[in-house]
Amino acid sequence: MKGRRSRQVTTAGVALVATALFLAACSSSGSSSSSSPGSSSSHLSGTLNGSGSTFQLTFQQQAISGFKSVQPGMTVNYGGGGSGKGRTDLASGVTNYAGSDSPIPAAEQANFKGKTVLYFPDVIGPITVSYNLPSVKNLKLSAPVIANIFQGKITTWNNSAIAADNPGVSLPKTPIVVARRSDSSGTTQNFSEFLVKGAPGVWTLGTSSTINWPATSRGGNGNGGVASIVKSTVGAIGYVDYADANASGLTFATIKNQAGDYVAPSVSSATAAASKATVAPNLTFSAIWAPGASSYPITYQSWVLVYQAQPNTNDTKMLQAYTGYLIGAGQKLLPQLGYAPLPSNIQQMAQAQLSKIGSAAASSS
């Protein structure tokens, strides 16, 4: 009897200690970003946490491991979760930076409580229109035709509108299977924005991270999910980001751009598109449907979002170092990952903005 009671007490004690340790671990991970503020700028130490855009995820992961050799004392973490989650995390102070495929939408501005957010463009990349037709090697598509395919109005491959884009190519009468995302995505957002800009009046489904696709389309989870539908289904067509399309060995169409030229998705055609985009003073821009004969029209971009005002100098220095790496030396990592580096004009503007991190004077709050 006595023995059982003491054992119960011990169990309760262990549970309490475990809870206390867990809570301590939670609170320490939350505050670690501001540790050791006195370290010199050449050897920084501390932790930076970021989350958001899954489009940036592979690049962030590679950059974090590359950055280890530059600043071995720093720990950088980047969790995906989507641009919306990244912006929410930044606004609620959970993270030090966010990855986002779009500027902060008007509906979310209030979350940031008037604090200035700096935009650092760090990745651009083409979205391919991939297809599975073993007999057709070099398919050409224009925006209105893509719009009608994805709206379910063109249902077979030998449709006269597709044939008009591809003179001299014998197209099979295979039915078209549209593959699209089942989850909300920046890829969907940018692909639909391309259709809004490139096929005005034809595309009626609007632009958003989730589109009301026709019920005959098939949903895949993530770029990989869409890629696997296209790969396994003859007659399928889907929008897949360049990195995943290459990884899955998909065939992709060349797309008619604003200048009227058919351009294949590639690292250089994406950079060319971004270099022609109009860049706003806060470094937001859209490379979708950019002018220029060699611009790939479905090129999309992603930013690192950082508060201008930082709580301490160590955070400022760490963010400057890591963001500086992303838009500087880290850009070399991009082509092998299937993304495109920034054009030099945007890169210079971003680098010039680095010194603004931590300069609270100009902040509106």
Next chain:
Amino acid sequence: MSTITREDQAVPASALSERRPLGDRGFQVLALAAGLLVLVILVLIAISTTQQASSWFSTEGVTGVFSTTWNPAAGKFGALAFIYGTLITAAIAIVMAVPVSVGIALLLTEVVPPRWARPIVYVIDLLAVVPSVVWGLWGILVFAPWIAGIYSSIGSAVTGVPVLGALFGPPTSGASFFTAGIILAFMITPIVTSLSREVIATVPAIEREGAYALGATRLEMIRGAVWPHSQGGIVGAVLLGLGRAMGETIAAALVIGSSATITSHLFAPGDSMPAVIANEFGEASGVFRAGLMGLGVLLFIMTIIINIIARGIVQRSARRQRGA
């Protein structure tokens, strides 16, 4: 009342009874704190999600919330398609899982000798251990492509037939309401089975023996002695399974097809409330995000109602048993 009985039992150990109140009180406080903590967390979750969803309720209104169109690109956020999908997939799961589960439970308690029942129970409980994401991945990579062929042959066979044609019309792919329902059925079978088995095991041996003594066959004994006794408990088990099926997220998200449509075609892609939250939360903002939060609130309310009904039925049957 319960404390009195406990002290009655403690009387023989007279030396211990002096120290007992302190430990008892400590335990009481600990248990009460644990109980209250759960309640407080539940209430806080309900309040904060409702708060986060408030802009959805205010911009859409009641008619907007229960409208059929969910189209973020047009700023329309009606939940009806997802409510429909949640109910229809859960219904498919229940219709498939319950006869099987109750059958297994009867097999284990009435037919198979205990030494054979044990390994069967073990295997069924293993089904409950499979993580839902594994069910989902298996569903979309293995099961859906396989069953798509069966769907299309059924679909072409029933085309033109009045009711069947509307229910099992030509499919577009393996990802559909029906696939999600089947996967959910797999997932709730272990719960419903083990709860039913426990309920059936409580049937007093004297009633079974009595039925046999009157010359009943095994089936007649089950109908006459086991079924009336365990009916309520089994209904409770079914409703708990229903709650689980309605709340299942990631497996449904992977296999349901993600299309916000209301259709009688069970082989067509659809969407359910938990699935759409999981799929679309990452890139949602503003009213879109509030709408997803609001779906969570609605689902919360729906599962609470189901659970209250389940408790009520189980309690009523327990009372009836005691009275009998």
